[in-house]
Amino acid sequence: MKQNELHVQRIIDWRESMATLPDAYFFELMRMYLGEVRTPYNKTKLIEELGAFLRKEENRRTLVSLLSEDDVRLVCAVWFIQNATQEKVAAFFGEEQPFAAVYERLLNLEERLIVYRHDDAASGKTIVSVNPMLEDVLLPFLRRSVLFSPPVVAELETVRGATVSPELLAAYCSFLLVTGDVCKADGSFKKRAATVLESIFLQNVAALHRVTRAFINLSVLKDDTTGFALDGDKLESFAELDELSQCALLCVAASGRFSRSGLVRQAQLLLEVAAGIPESGYTRPLLLRAAFLAAEKDGDISDSAPIGQMSRFSSMLSRSRAVESRGFAGADAAAMVDRLIDDAVLVGILAEKGKTADGEPIFVPGSVLSDDPRPVDPPFPKVLNIDAGFTVTLLPGLPLRALLPLMSFLDVVQFDTAAQFSISKKSVMRAFDAGMSARQVLDLLAAYCPYDVPQNLRVSLDDWSNAYASAALYKGYVLHVSAEHAAAVERNTAVARHIMATLAPGIYVLDVQDDESARAIIAKSRLDFVGKIKTVPQKKEIVRFPTVWFDRPARAEHDDEPFSAVSPESVRARHGDLMRAELEKLRLTPEQKDGLLERIERNIILHPAQLRGDSVRLEQTQAGAMDFFGKVRVIENALGSGSMVALEYENPDDSAGAGIVFVGNPLGMEKHGGDSLVRMEVIPGHEEKLLSVGKARFVRRIRGSVLK
Numbered sequence: 001m002k003q004n005e006l007h008v009q010r011i012i013d014w015r016e017s018m019a020t021l022p023d024a025y026f027f028e029l030m031r032m033y034l035g036e037v038r039t040p041y042n043k044t045k046l047i048e049e050l051g052a053f054l055r056k057e058e059n060r061r062t063l064v065s066l067l068s069e070d071d072v073r074l075v076c077a078v079w080f081i082q083n084a085t086q087e088k089v090a091a092f093f094g095e096e097q098p099f100a101a102v103y104e105r106l107l108n109l110e111e112r113l114i115v116y117r118h119d120d121a122a123s124g125k126t127i128v129s130v131n132p133m134l135e136d137v138l139l140p141f142l143r144r145s146v147l148f149s150p151p152v153v154a155e156l157e158t159v160r161g162a163t164v165s166p167e168l169l170a171a172y173c174s175f176l177l178v179t180g181d182v183c184k185a186d187g188s189f190k191k192r193a194a195t196v197l198e199s200i201f202l203q204n205v206a207a208l209h210r211v212t213r214a215f216i217n218l219s220v221l222k223d224d225t226t227g228f229a230l231d232g233d234k235l236e237s238f239a240e241l242d243e244l245s246q247c248a249l250l251c252v253a254a255s256g257r258f259s260r261s262g263l264v265r266q267a268q269l270l271l272e273v274a275a276g277i278p279e280s281g282y283t284r285p286l287l288l289r290a291a292f293l294a295a296e297k298d299g300d301i302s303d304s305a306p307i308g309q310m311s312r313f314s315s316m317l318s319r320s321r322a323v324e325s326r327g328f329a330g331a332d333a334a335a336m337v338d339r340l341i342d343d344a345v346l347v348g349i350l351a352e353k354g355k356t357a358d359g360e361p362i363f364v365p366g367s368v369l370s371d372d373p374r375p376v377d378p379p380f381p382k383v384l385n386i387d388a389g390f391t392v393t394l395l396p397g398l399p400l401r402a403l404l405p406l407m408s409f410l411d412v413v414q415f416d417t418a419a420q421f422s423i424s425k426k427s428v429m430r431a432f433d434a435g436m437s438a439r440q441v442l443d444l445l446a447a448y449c450p451y452d453v454p455q456n457l458r459v460s461l462d463d464w465s466n467a468y469a470s471a472a473l474y475k476g477y478v479l480h481v482s483a484e485h486a487a488a489v490e491r492n493t494a495v496a497r498h499i500m501a502t503l504a505p506g507i508y509v510l511d512v513q514d515d516e517s518a519r520a521i522i523a524k525s526r527l528d529f530v531g532k533i534k535t536v537p538q539k540k541e542i543v544r545f546p547t548v549w550f551d552r553p554a555r556a557e558h559d560d561e562p563f564s565a566v567s568p569e570s571v572r573a574r575h576g577d578l579m580r581a582e583l584e585k586l587r588l589t590p591e592q593k594d595g596l597l598e599r600i601e602r603n604i605i606l607h608p609a610q611l612r613g614d615s616v617r618l619e620q621t622q623a624g625a626m627d628f629f630g631k632v633r634v635i636e637n638a639l640g641s642g643s644m645v646a647l648e649y650e651n652p653d654d655s656a657g658a659g660i661v662f663v664g665n666p667l668g669m670e671k672h673g674g675d676s677l678v679r680m681e682v683i684p685g686h687e688e689k690l691l692s693v694g695k696a697r698f699v700r701r702i703r704g705s706v707l708k
Contacts, residue, residue: 162348181227
């Protein structure tokens with residue numbers, strides 16, 4: 001559908017939503033903008049008149065000039081959040097704005113015709129949208145930068161590279177190959193292993209603890225009969241990934257074990273959020289907002305929380321609003337990113353640029369996103385230096401898949417900016433056990449050294465290779481035949497191609513996997529005198545790690561520039577003064593003046609023509625602490641009209657005097673001694689509470705039911 005057709009459809013939807021409003025709310029809006037509605041009336045004609053009111057240039061200019069920065073932020077949230085609901089908008093702003101304040105402001109924006117509500121057939125929820133009649137005048141305000149005000153740097157920091165680098169991962173793998181099991185059942189380091197790690201890896205031990213947890217959750221480290229050990233096939237599969245995918249998967253897996261799809265979705269979202277950070281940086285709340293919007297755009301973020309864990313962000317939502325964040329993608333994604341931020345800094349997806357005046361870290365894209373990627377194919381840089389004592393110094397520059405073969409014969413000695421390793425007979429024997437030859441070891445060293453490999457190392461490699469070849473230990477089935485049958489066996493192609501080693505004349509080690517295979521080979525060879533055949537470890541099918549693809553967020557022109565197009569407060573104050581002056585000229589009852597004055601305060605009056613006394617319905621909508629019967633009457637009126645109410649109470653924990661506000665649908669009232677209790681469904685948790693009317697310091701009936 002073309003853009004114009006979509007806009008027309010949105011206008012039709014807006015008109016239909018107006019027509020389906022409950023009569024009390026519909027006529028209240030009409031009276032506020034068009035004056036008293038006389039019978040007989042026609043709803044369709046009244047909606048057309050309201051549309052004509054909104055098309056008048058003077059009214060549109062005034063409407064825009066009355067927008068405050070808070071108004072614009074809320075309208076932008078409605079615009080950018082997919083299928084925005086009151087819960088989504090409130091969760092998007094997190095702790096910055098209480099739910100009651102968000103609700104009240106949304107209601108005010110609907111009264112001012114800037115947003116409207118309508119039912120979504122797919123989800124069955126009430127959706128808030130920007131009024132399509134005003135889109136053209138609001139579009140200059142609808143920018144992401146409104147929601148992501150750049151933080152002010154009070155303290156600059158030197159942006160460091162990633163703590164977890166391919167060199168660190170490779171050195172740690174070398175350590176694991178040498179040391180063996182270093183972990184307890186819960187994944188923490190054993191005491192002796194922790195001491196050795198601290199002496200080798202210095203300040204990187206905490207990062208290695210996170211890497212260990214990630215490796216366990218990715219099954220790169222597996223618990224077998226001897227404890228946790230590296231799974232070579234899994235490690236090789238992981239190393240084949242690009243560095244971005246490695247970092248993202250490590251970051252996610254460090255916080256828990258997830259399904260394959262959940263792992264990939266979280267990694268993709270994390271990279272998308274990090275890549276979208278502007279040069280000015282984001283604070284943690286802004287990162288959570290970016291994750292919220294990204295997830296709402298893309299849809300479901302399932303499997304985002306490890307079983308049995310709730311992130312700090314999820315807990316805050318649950319405590320402050322008595323409802324958990326799960327149920328829509330945005331809050332789940334924000335909780336997920338909140339959980340991953342610290343690990344994202346470790347692996348280089350994020351970096352700290354500095355701090356705000358409040359000491360809050362400011363994050364920018366990390367080195368793996370901002371630096372040039374390492375080469376993934378030869379030729380690789382020359383990063384090795386080998387001295388006469390067989391000490392190898394490794395400089396940064398190689399990808400993990402190029403580093404791992406080196407770890408087969410290098411023992412880590414000290415890890416710092418330049419890592420140091422040693423080559424010894426024992427370390428080279430480990431490589432020989434893995435199937436490497438002396439020539440392959442020499443070729444690997446030569447490939448990454450800027451000069452010839454020292455001659456004494458070449459000689460030593462030959463000596464160690466000869467020593468290794470002088471003895472061999474085999475496990476499995478052995479085919480033993482007499483001398484007169486040896487030639488027949490060696491000529492028999494069905495058997496000969498499976499001979500792995502000839503131990504002596506007539507004694508052969510075969511490479512078949514099990515007895516069934518052995519019997520099949522014997523039957524095919526027709527050598528019915530053959531006995532047992534060697535069994536080799538069965539080949540297992542390796543599930544490869546997925547590559548994490550993500551879309552770098554496209555930026556609109558000037559999207560990251562600070563927004564300053566909102567009219568200054570003086571303009572809004574001047575308009576209010578003019579309307580109040582016009583109101584004073586009218587001969588109205590005190591009640592009518594109070595009603596119109598309240599509309600002026602709520603920025604509903606755009607033009608003096610709206611100051612009509614007959615448009616005001618006299619009713620009490622609020623009452624203070626000492627007016628007990630007034631408070632009861634406000635709640636009774638709300639019960640009769642199906643309106644919502646807000647009850648405010650003293651907060652003994654807040655020295656500033658801010659109260660606790662409950663917003664919801666009143667369900668009934670009951671006497672309790674000298675007090676009255678209102679039974680109320682509190683929004684957004686939909687939890688029923690019994691609240692004291694007498695103890696409330698303020699009771700207010702909420703006009704309309706914007707998001708009921």
